[in-house]
Amino acid sequence: MTTEHVVLDKHAQDLLFREARTANTFTDEPVSDEQIEAIYDLVKWAPTSFNQQPLRVVLVRSPEARARLVPLMWDNNQEKTKNAPLVAILAADTEFHQHLPTQFPVFPQAKDVFFSDDAVREESARFNAALQVGYFILGIRAIGLAAGPMTGFDFDGVNKEFFAEGTHRALAVVNIGKPGPGAWYDRLPRLAYDQVFRTV
Amino acid sequence: MTTEHVVLDKHAQDLLFREARTANTFTDEPVSDEQIEAIYDLVKWAPTSFNQQPLRVVLVRSPEARARLVPLMWDNNQEKTKNAPLVAILAADTEFHQHLPTQFPVFPQAKDVFFSDDAVREESARFNAALQVGYFILGIRAIGLAAGPMTGFDFDGVNKEFFAEGTHRALAVVNIGKPGPGAWYDRLPRLAYDQVFRTV
Numbered sequence: 001m002t003t004e005h006v007v008l009d010k011h012a013q014d015l016l017f018r019e020a021r022t023a024n025t026f027t028d029e030p031v032s033d034e035q036i037e038a039i040y041d042l043v044k045w046a047p048t049s050f051n052q053q054p055l056r057v058v059l060v061r062s063p064e065a066r067a068r069l070v071p072l073m074w075d076n077n078q079e080k081t082k083n084a085p086l087v088a089i090l091a092a093d094t095e096f097h098q099h100l101p102t103q104f105p106v107f108p109q110a111k112d113v114f115f116s117d118d119a120v121r122e123e124s125a126r127f128n129a130a131l132q133v134g135y136f137i138l139g140i141r142a143i144g145l146a147a148g149p150m151t152g153f154d155f156d157g158v159n160k161e162f163f164a165e166g167t168h169r170a171l172a173v174v175n176i177g178k179p180g181p182g183a184w185y186d187r188l189p190r191l192a193y194d195q196v197f198r199t200v
Numbered sequence: 201m202t203t204e205h206v207v208l209d210k211h212a213q214d215l216l217f218r219e220a221r222t223a224n225t226f227t228d229e230p231v232s233d234e235q236i237e238a239i240y241d242l243v244k245w246a247p248t249s250f251n252q253q254p255l256r257v258v259l260v261r262s263p264e265a266r267a268r269l270v271p272l273m274w275d276n277n278q279e280k281t282k283n284a285p286l287v288a289i290l291a292a293d294t295e296f297h298q299h300l301p302t303q304f305p306v307f308p309q310a311k312d313v314f315f316s317d318d319a320v321r322e323e324s325a326r327f328n329a330a331l332q333v334g335y336f337i338l339g340i341r342a343i344g345l346a347a348g349p350m351t352g353f354d355f356d357g358v359n360k361e362f363f364a365e366g367t368h369r370a371l372a373v374v375n376i377g378k379p380g381p382g383a384w385y386d387r388l389p390r391l392a393y394d395q396v397f398r399t400v
Contacts, residue, residue, distance in 0.1 A: 006238055007343055007344035011209065012212035013242060016212075016246075018242070020246075033399075040393050040396065046217055047347075049349075053390065053396070057396055058399075058400055059399045103389055105389075106385070126327070127351070130328075130334070134330070134332070138338065142208035143207055143208075190244040191253050193237055193241075196240065200258055200262060
C-alpha cells in the first residue's frame, strides 16, 4: 500500500532494509581495507550536528588484538566475534570538537561556544556517533556484506583496552563479512506505526 | 577508486548519501501521513539492540502545536521550523522494555534481566533511538523528500511540552518536505579515512 511513495528502487530497499538481516555466522572470505574505505567513502556524507562526525573505528585485524577483545564480549557474542573475518569497534570521540574549526568553517567558534562543557560534549558525541553507527551498518550492507552489530560487551573494559587515552566511548562492536551457514535467526516483529507515531 | 566495491546502485547512493543534503528551506507542498507511513514501513526493518525500537515520533501538524514548539528552538532554527510543511519531534522512549516480551520473544525475560535499571535503560534507549534517527533521516530521502534535522533546541522544554509523562527524551527535531529556493548551504568537508579508522 505504502510502497508507491518510495523513490528508492526495490533492489536498494531490499539490500539495505527489507531483506537485510543481522548475521550471526560468516564465511572465511576476508574483508579488505579497500572495502572498508568504500563504506566510509559513502556513509561519511550522511549528516551529524555541526558536522561533528564523532565516530571513530578500530579495525581489529591482529590475532593478538582479537584475543584481547573476545573475553570482553558477553558469552553469547564470543564465538561469533572470534570467528568473523573482520571485527570493528565503533566509538564516540568526546574530543571531536578539536576538528570543528576545519569541519565547520562557517562558525569555527562552535568548538568553544557550544562544546567547552564536558557533559554537553559527551552527550553530543554519543548521539551523533550513534547516528553514524546506523549509517555504517547500512554502508556495510551497501557493499554487499553482512553486519553483526552487538552491544553485549563490557563497555568499560573495551574503553580501557582499546582507548587508553580516556577520551572515547565504545558504542558497538560490529562483525563484518559474507554471511555463513545458518547466519540468520527468524525475523523479529516490528512495532506498529501507531505504537511509534502520534500527531499533535 | 573505491566505488567498484559498492553494490548499491549509483542512483541510490546519490539519493541517500552523495547528493542528499540537509534542507534549510522548503516548498509549501504538504507531506502526507501516507508518506510518513511509507518511510516507517521501510526503515523499521533496520536493527536495534534486542530489537528494542525505542524511537517515538510526534508529528507536529496543528498550528497550535507548532506555536508551542517554535519558541523552544534556538533562534537560527525558528524560522525554518515555523515554515516547514511538516515537523517531527524524534525521541527515545525510556520505557521501551515494556514491549520486549512481544518484540523479543526469543528471550522475553530480557525486559527484567537486562533493563530493570533506569540508568542502563536510558542509555540503551538513547543509543538505539539515535540509530533509528539516522535510519529515519535516510528514509525521508528514500521517498524523495528532504530532511532538515536539528539538535539546536531546548531539550528539557520540548520534553516537558510534548512528553509530559516524563518517560521520553527528545533527541532531534526534523523538518520534512520538498526543498525550497536556496535550500542548501555549501557542502561541508568530511574527515579523512585515516582520521576516523585505525587498525590494531
